[in-house]
């Protein structure tokens with residue numbers, strides 16, 4: 042229990058599971074209040090109930106603007122303020138060869154991963170500007186947004202767009218003291234990655250083993266590793282940072298596993 046989000050209020054979309062749930066729990070553990078906005082009603086209600094009076098659940102499909110607006114407004118109506126918003130709800134979406142991608146599926150994928158994030162930023166900014174106390178908005182991108190080949194095409198398009206939106210919204214909203222950033226997770230064991238890797242969203246053990254084998258740091262990431270990055274952006278520690286994307290992937294996309302040619306031999310190259 043800390044105080045890095047003490048007496049502050051946030052909305053977390055996709056807060057019923059995985060990265061969103063871990064973030065909601067961390068924000069509450071650090072003294073805050075959260076609205077968990079998710080279309081998974083049973084799971085969302087259970088997570089909110091487990092957090093007691095520090096949480097409310099808002100049934101919310103992020104592709105429906107009125108429901109997003111209502112989830113954001115619930116935070117303000119309940120606690121009178123809005124300090125943070127985590128636009129995180131997501132799916133893998135359509136996968137497969139680009140030449141065979143049904144465009145309806147492409148549109149549905151982007152409706153969640155781009156439009157759903159955009160509309161969350163829109164309504165968080167609306168409330169934060171009205172309240173006049175600044176705020177911090179964080180969105181979930183992915184390593185697929187910083188490097189090709191790490192996700193399906195539509196997913197990659199969407200997660201790249203999120204990085205652009207962080208810069209664009211930050212440029213407008215800085216004048217209101219509202220910061221906008223993104224987090225780009227590597228593979229983290231959640232229902233989503235368990236489903237993709239093993240076919241079973243509940244098989245966290247197998248996906249954890251799988252991720253640990255390929256991680257430069259020799260362990261699988263944890264949803265809390267992402268929650269900590271979100272908290273950094275939302276807390277005073279991140280108060281001079283906006284328009285940025287932080288990659289949380291054990292160094293995988295920075296090439297953190299050094300080639301033996303460079304690390305195995307001691308040599309001095311001189312002319």
Ligand SMILES: NC(=O)c1ccc[n+]([C@@H]2O[C@H](COP(=O)([O-])OP(=O)(O)OC[C@H]3O[C@@H](n4cnc5c(N)ncnc54)[C@H](O)[C@@H]3O)[C@@H](O)[C@H]2O)c1
Nearest residue numbers: 055058059060080081102103130131183228229231232233
């Ligand atoms: N787990 C990873 O390795 C990883 C890596 C990079 C990015 N991400 C991103 O992180 C975010 C969270 O994913 P996760 O891994 O926690 O998965 P998850 O499946 O555990 O959680 C996703 C949550 O989003 C909710 N959701 C999905 N579509 C929604 C909609 N239209 N409206 C409202 N809620 C909706 C689901 O009900 C679920 O509770 C996603 O945006 C995902 O793309 C995850």
